[in-house]
Amino acid sequence: MHRFTRTITTAVAALAATMLLSGQAMATTATTNASGTFYYTDLLGGNQQVVDPELNSCKLVSTLGTSVSNQTDATVVLYTDTSCALLANPVSPGSSITFLFKSYRFV
Structure with missing residues (x-):
């Protein structure tokens, strides 16, 4: 037994x-994704959107981004380089901004 x-x-x-x-x-x-939609406009005037973007991952835009609308529950940080390292500009949830960027990361 x-x-x-x-x-x-x-x-x-x-x-x-x-x-x-x-x-x-x-x-x-x-917790690996933000909830909501991230909208951005590229240099050619194209409107892009990312639904439930991945957190803590550097993402490149296909052409230079010119403006964003962050309709997610996380802050997105915009960068002027392609490796998410230079000249960061944070955009809080529910905010919009005009800013030239090449990459972004949600935090």
Whole structure:
């Protein structure tokens, strides 16, 4: 009976650990994207939009961006270079701005 109890205890512990890890994975997934839509206009006058943009990832625009409307629940930071490093301009949720940019990152 002792060996049976130990086997059951080990199985319950493994199941609990799996459930805990699954719960953490779901919580992490839920926070990897902003909610809402990010709109921007490019140099050619084209209107672009990104639905539920990814957080903490540097994204390039196809042509120079000229203005944005951040209708998400996260701040977007605009950059004048292609590596999200130079001349940052943050745009808070619900805000719009005219600014020349080559890349952006949601934080």
